[in-house]
Amino acid sequence: MTLTLEAVAELEARSVSAWFGDRKVLDQVSLMVPAGTVTALIGPSGCGKSTFLRILNRMHELVPGATLAGSVMLGGSDIYDPTWKLTEARRAIGMVFQKPNPFPAMSIYDNVVAGLKLTGTKVRRADRDGLVESSLVKAGLWKEVRDRLRQPGGALSGGQQQRLCIARALAVQPRVLLMDEPCSALDPTSTRRIEQTIAELAAEVTIVIVTHNMQQAARVSQQCAFFLAEEGAPGAIVEAGPTQLIFSTPEDPRTLDYVNGRFG
Numbered sequence: 001m002t003l004t005l006e007a008v009a010e011l012e013a014r015s016v017s018a019w020f021g022d023r024k025v026l027d028q029v030s031l032m033v034p035a036g037t038v039t040a041l042i043g044p045s046g047c048g049k050s051t052f053l054r055i056l057n058r059m060h061e062l063v064p065g066a067t068l069a070g071s072v073m074l075g076g077s078d079i080y081d082p083t084w085k086l087t088e089a090r091r092a093i094g095m096v097f098q099k100p101n102p103f104p105a106m107s108i109y110d111n112v113v114a115g116l117k118l119t120g121t122k123v124r125r126a127d128r129d130g131l132v133e134s135s136l137v138k139a140g141l142w143k144e145v146r147d148r149l150r151q152p153g154g155a156l157s158g159g160q161q162q163r164l165c166i167a168r169a170l171a172v173q174p175r176v177l178l179m180d181e182p183c184s185a186l187d188p189t190s191t192r193r194i195e196q197t198i199a200e201l202a203a204e205v206t207i208v209i210v211t212h213n214m215q216q217a218a219r220v221s222q223q224c225a226f227f228l229a230e231e232g233a234p235g236a237i238v239e240a241g242p243t244q245l246i247f248s249t250p251e252d253p254r255t256l257d258y259v260n261g262r263f264g
């Protein structure tokens, strides 16, 4: 897929800054995330990638003492506007975490449905089976679990549990899916499987993924944003652009050094 700057932004962060208490950790971060693409957030540890990701679905505000400035536009409307309820923002913008976190004692079926309950999404009982199936199909897990939907989610392998969490996030039909290092707790085979799932999903849900793995960023994303926090300064985006360019001919020498593993 070729990414053009004219592509329609599904999600757009405008001048986002963030603080924990009086410590500023992000400074004026702006990023356009085109609809139907995968955007990778890359950069050394502590530069604010996870904080930025959490701001994109209003999780940052849950940390005591955490504040932010700027706006996050979803389809042209600021999710921080008082007209947006927190649950609406979460339903529209889902999140998958580093460590798979299914409800271990709950069945595979109920784990998928749990996403609906958590975001207050109503689905008629008659439609639930179909939704569970389609969510598991999209997450690439259906074939492996269709005969054991009543078994506990905790009985699955780590990679399967992460795909179950993806299915749970997809069940509410989000417009954007945020993924915070979703493969860092997984073995290489499970990692490949998740990457395949990401590629399959990209057509229908816009994805933003934080990853420390440069090969993974190159494999799964069409756009990359390189974050850096220099010498105690808050994190900021050095540059963002098509993945191919970021990995071959970035504008900033620090980007080239980072993607080539020379620091971080």
Ligand SMILES: Nc1ncnc2c1ncn2[C@@H]1O[C@H](COP(=O)(O)OP(=O)(O)OP(=O)(O)O)[C@@H](O)[C@H]1O
Binding pocket: 020, 025, 043, 044, 045, 046, 047, 048, 049, 050, 051, 052, 063
């Ligand atoms: N709950 C918190 N309270 C106080 N400071 C925090 C909190 N979470 C993160 N920070 C600080 O904010 C800065 C950015 O952290 P963040 O986790 O966003 O970076 P990151 O780029 O995602 O790092 P990593 O790649 O290691 O996950 C760091 O200096 C971190 O110490």
